[in-house]
Amino acid sequence: DADVTQTPRNRITKTGKRIMLECSQTKGHDRMYWYRQDPGLGLRLIYYSFDVKDINKGEISDGYSVSRQAQAKFSLSLESAIPNQTALYFCATSDLGRDRGYTFGSGTRLTVV
Amino acid sequence: GDSVTQMEGPVTLSEEAFLTINCTYTATGYPSLFWYVQYPGEGLQLLLKATKADDKGSNKGFEATYRKETTSFHLEKGSVQVSDSAVYFCAFRIQGAQKLVFGQGTRLTINP
Numbered sequence: 001d002a003d004v005t006q007t008p009r010n011r012i013t014k015t016g017k018r019i020m021l022e023c024s025q026t027k028g029h030d031r032m033y034w035y036r037q038d039p040g041l042g043l044r045l046i047y048y049s050f051d052v053k054d055i056n057k058g059e060i061s062d063g064y065s066v067s068r069q070a071q072a073k074f075s076l077s078l079e080s081a082i083p084n085q086t087a088l089y090f091c092a093t094s095d096l097g098r099d100r101g102y103t104f105g106s107g108t109r110l111t112v113v
Numbered sequence: 114g115d116s117v118t119q120m121e122g123p124v125t126l127s128e129e130a131f132l133t134i135n136c137t138y139t140a141t142g143y144p145s146l147f148w149y150v151q152y153p154g155e156g157l158q159l160l161l162k163a164t165k166a167d168d169k170g171s172n173k174g175f176e177a178t179y180r181k182e183t184t185s186f187h188l189e190k191g192s193v194q195v196s197d198s199a200v201y202f203c204a205f206r207i208q209g210a211q212k213l214v215f216g217q218g219t220r221l222t223i224n225p
Binding site (some may be wrong): 045 | 117147149154155156157158159162202212213215216217218
């Protein structure tokens with residue numbers, strides 16, 4: 001099994017619908033992140049969490065919300081999806097080491113029509 | 114503000130060619146530097162890292178040296194293979210900061 005699992009892998013939804021993307025990890029890491037990837041823009045941080053009681057906004061949090069249900073689970077919600085939220089979404093985890101990298105999931109490709 | 118600038122892609126090379134992907138950063142503190150690779154249909158994987166000036170990170174034949182004087186961390190490989198075709202991301206994290214800052218990515222295609 002993958003260390004960081006994202007579901008679904010692909011999703012097409014209609015404008016105005018609520019959708020949840022889920023992420024679970026077996027790394028035992030405390031820190032979890034949600035990024036979106038758009039062509040030519042790299043990865044931009046949406047939200048991050050350092051433990052179950054800690055949630056922080058990233059640079060592009062408008063239109064999104066998150067829930068850290070457990071140390072291993074971090075879900076991202078789009079309350080009312082809009083077409084410019086069409087993107088590839090990645091969940092990532094890290095531990096406390098400052099020079100250790102992130103572990104990424106395989107991504108969720110979301111299309112809002 | 115903090116940012117990363119990478120060589121624009123796409124980059125197309127022949128097998129066994131020499132590769133350089135330029136990366137420069139603007140950071141308010143003293144960062145750790147990373148290169149990530151994204152193969153088709155997959156998430157990002159850490160390729161290499163360097164945590165202080167003049168450190169050289171290396172992995173799978175790729176190298177990058179932390180150049181504080183030029184705020185650069187260019188990725189190099191002496192002889193690329195078709196299997197190196199992927200998107201490469203430069204990134205940094207400031208000491209004590211909470212997140213990685215990514216460049217826009219450079220798509221690399223290696224032809225046989």
